[in-house]
Amino acid sequence: MITRFAPSPTGRLHLGHAYSAGLGRRHGSKWLLRIEDLDPGRARPEFVDGILEDLDWLGLQFDGAPIVQSGRTQLYATALDRLKAEGLVYPCFCTRADIAASLTAPHGDAGSAYAGTCRGLPDDSERRETVPHSWRLDSAGAIAKAGGVPGWRELDGSRHEGTAEMIGDAILARKDAPSSYHLACVVDDADSGVTLVVRGADLRPSTPVQRLLQLLLGLPEPTYLHHSLVTHEDGRRLAKRDQAPTLAAMREAGVDGRALAAQLAMDNLPTGYRFALP
Numbered sequence: 001m002i003t004r005f006a007p008s009p010t011g012r013l014h015l016g017h018a019y020s021a022g023l024g025r026r027h028g029s030k031w032l033l034r035i036e037d038l039d040p041g042r043a044r045p046e047f048v049d050g051i052l053e054d055l056d057w058l059g060l061q062f063d064g065a066p067i068v069q070s071g072r073t074q075l076y077a078t079a080l081d082r083l084k085a086e087g088l089v090y091p092c093f094c095t096r097a098d099i100a101a102s103l104t105a106p107h108g109d110a111g112s113a114y115a116g117t118c119r120g121l122p123d124d125s126e127r128r129e130t131v132p133h134s135w136r137l138d139s140a141g142a143i144a145k146a147g148g149v150p151g152w153r154e155l156d157g158s159r160h161e162g163t164a165e166m167i168g169d170a171i172l173a174r175k176d177a178p179s180s181y182h183l184a185c186v187v188d189d190a191d192s193g194v195t196l197v198v199r200g201a202d203l204r205p206s207t208p209v210q211r212l213l214q215l216l217l218g219l220p221e222p223t224y225l226h227h228s229l230v231t232h233e234d235g236r237r238l239a240k241r242d243q244a245p246t247l248a249a250m251r252e253a254g255v256d257g258r259a260l261a262a263q264l265a266m267d268n269l270p271t272g273y274r275f276a277l278p
Contacts, residue, residue, distance in 0.1 A: 003028030162208025
């Protein structure tokens with residue numbers, strides 16, 4: 001199995017990251033590190049350094065050099081151009097405020113956070129040259145092209161099916177980012193030869209649109225392992241934005257990183273934490 005750990009350098013790692021990283025390392029005969037730094041407003045070089053420090057403290061050694069997404073934007077552009085050529089994406093000129101307002105309107109796709117305002121607009125190259133816009137997946141056309149909504153297989157052998165409502169017209173590139181998480185993820189997994197995607201169960205809803213993109217782009221299908229989340233004992237999620245206790249803070253408090261990694265490998269959590277599905 002080839003696995004990967006793919007943190008975003010938007011804050012310091014916490015215990016949930018340590019559990020996910022260790023799980024990927026144990027399942028992967030080859031374990032890759034991918035730095036997902038495509039958010040220009042939040043990614044910071046010091047957090048990349050922090051990721052490397054934390055993994056070294058845990059005793060988790062990745063194989064090869066880190067894969068850094070900001071240096072791979074041409075790969076994502078090529079994939080997006082292929083989808084453009086097949087008429088499977090469309091430009092969206094809506095602002096966040098436009099989208100928020102449209103959610104109260106009695107139209108749009110069920111289960112989608114986007115009402116389809118720009119879907120079906122005539123192509124206007126001049127407008128695209130002068131007005132900031134994102135590129136969205138035409139989910140109906142994409143599903144038809146793929147012959148239906150694809151499912152996926154988990155490591156335990158279970159098969160899961162997606163629905164059109166789980167996909168929606170997902171953003172694949174934004175005016176301030178060369179690729180969305182969805183597009184970059186499937187391109188990088190395929191390019192790196194990843195055969196097992198290990199990630200938290202909170203990312204399971206991303207799988208249908210990513211499987212659809214794999215089919216449209218002719219990319220191989222990996223197996224998935226969506227693991228339980230590490231939460232506070234009261235069920236609150238560990239989140240960077242909520243200033244969850246970091247691995248750096250645990251290290252400064254004298255915790256032995258390798259002993260912690262061994263504890264997590266046996267699915268044992270420190271006092272004050274528990275496992276929970278989202």
